[in-house]
Amino acid sequence: MATPDDDYDSPWKSAVLRYFPEFMAFYFPQAHAAIDWSRPYAFLDQELAQLVRDGELGRRRLDKLVRLATVAGAEQWVLLHLEVQGRRESAFAERIFCYNYRVYDRYRRPVASLVLLADQAARWRPGSFSYRLFGCRVGIDFPVVKLMDxxxxxxxxxxxxxxxxxxxxxxxxxxxxxxxxxxxxxxxxxxxxxxxxxxxxxxxxxxxxxxxxxxxxxxxxxxxxxxxxxxxxxxxxxxxxxTYAERIGRKIGLQEGLQEGRQEGRQEGLQEGLQLGQRQMVELLARQLNKRFGTLPPQLGERLVVADSEQLGRWAMALLDAASLDEVFGDK
CATH class of the missing domain: 1.25.40 (Serine Threonine Protein Phosphatase 5, Tetratricopeptide repeat)
Structure with a gap:
């Protein structure tokens, strides 16, 4: 029996945001030991988005940029550029070089690039990029951790x-x-x-x-x-x-569906949700039910999981006017 398609990048990024010190301690202990964790650190998401646009780097996206302090104290703060890569990419090392330079050019602070590889290509371990011209050498070496190890x-x-x-x-x-x-x-x-x-x-x-x-x-x-x-x-x-709503409320596509629902109104939001894949339909409908009627009983959560798209659509339309869970699921 086949399993659904797997996704590797997004869950890791979410976990890194929530438990960044533990992430560094496990995968990059040397860097972890050099960071002053008694001082606050900050993820520069908005600054990062602007930096990528300014650099005209197209669809390429730097994963995380963190401003933090070191125990050495020589600098007020430094920058950590973290990439979580789930698949092999021919120009990956060059991309790390470009991002590292763009960050340095923007902030004029020391920048360390660290890479976590989640792919399955055993021999693919990009850890450097450089070139030479007329006696000039330009390049970067960066630490790499491979999950398959x-x-x-x-x-x-x-x-x-x-x-x-x-x-x-x-x-x-x-x-x-x-x-x-x-x-x-x-x-x-x-x-x-x-x-x-x-x-x-x-x-x-x-x-x-x-x-x-x-x-x-x-x-x-x-x-x-x-x-x-x-x-x-x-x-x-x-x-x-x-709870069931917490469980499925964290899956792919939920925030997009909820945002559409808030912007377009309840009925239009549900219609947009119906246009998502069946998995997203389950996620969106469960959260809407939870918001209207409170935490779903486990047996109703199970019915959502095993329902087909036609049944999910009927429940979604019933939710528009229903006064109770019984009316949504047709039990009365």
């Missing part, structure tokens, strides 16, 4: 307290179970149980599960089976962390 250490990763060890294991198990839905469901269930056993705070569990859920996609019937297990586990452990 952890493939023989999955059990060790599962015992590591750093959240990115668990996410690295999730990434590797997603790769290893591509096209094998039953194996993936078993691996995802194991990771979910481990997540609950870590005794982390509720928000961290929700955030990290959302990444695991995003990475390890399953066919609808297996998603429903897994969700039943999570509900039972939460009841048994008295840990009601991941």
């Amino acid at each position: 952890y493939a023989d250490r999955i059990e060790q990763l599962l015992c590591d307290a750093n959240p990115f060890a668990l996410l690295t294991a999730a990434h590797l198990l997603t790769r290893q179970t591509k096209g094998q839905a039953h194996r993936r469901r078993a691996a995802k269930w194991r990771l979910t149980k481990l997540l609950y056993q870590r005794q982390w705070d509720r928000q961290r569990i929700i955030d990290l599960y959302s990444v695991i859920d995003w990475l390890m996609r399953l066919p609808p019937d297996m998603e429903a089976r897994l969700w039943r297990g999570i509900v039972q586990m939460e009841r048994r452990e008295a840990m009601p962390y991941i």
Whole structure:
């Protein structure tokens, strides 16, 4: 049985924003040790967007730019350019060189470029770019970490307290179970149980599960089976962390659908949602139901997951005038 298409870049970027110090400690410990974490750091998203436009770099996009301080204290602040790359790209090293220079040219501060590679090409390890002309050498060398290098250490990763060890294991198990839905469901269930056993705070569990859920996609019937297990586990452990709306509300396309709904009005927003793929339809409809009627009961969440697009469309139209969940789902 085939599994849905996999997505690797977006979940990592979300996790990096939320748990940046842990990210650096796990993948780039030398850089982590040189950063003064007692001082605030800032992601320069707006400045980054302007920098890319000014550089006329087209569709190429720098992942993250962070302003931070070092323990050496020689500079008031420096810049860290971080790239998370999920697929092989022939001109990747040259792109890193261009971004690094553009950042330096804009801020006139030291810039370090760090790269995390999430692809499957074992021999592809771009770590430098340079050229020589008339005795002049220009170039860059940058640290690279490759996720597939952890493939023989999955059990060790599962015992590591750093959240990115668990996410690295999730990434590797997603790769290893591509096209094998039953194996993936078993691996995802194991990771979910481990997540609950870590005794982390509720928000961290929700955030990290959302990444695991995003990475390890399953066919609808297996998603429903897994969700039943999570509900039972939460009841048994008295840990009601991941509600159905929170779970699916963090998937691909939700923010786009919600933004369209807010701008165009409830009915037009629903119609736009219906034009998205079936997966996005489920996400949008679940959030709308949750907003109107409160947290969805697990059994209704399961019905959304396994429904076809025609049924989802009927429920979406019923939501426009319904006064209760019973009226939406036709139970009365």
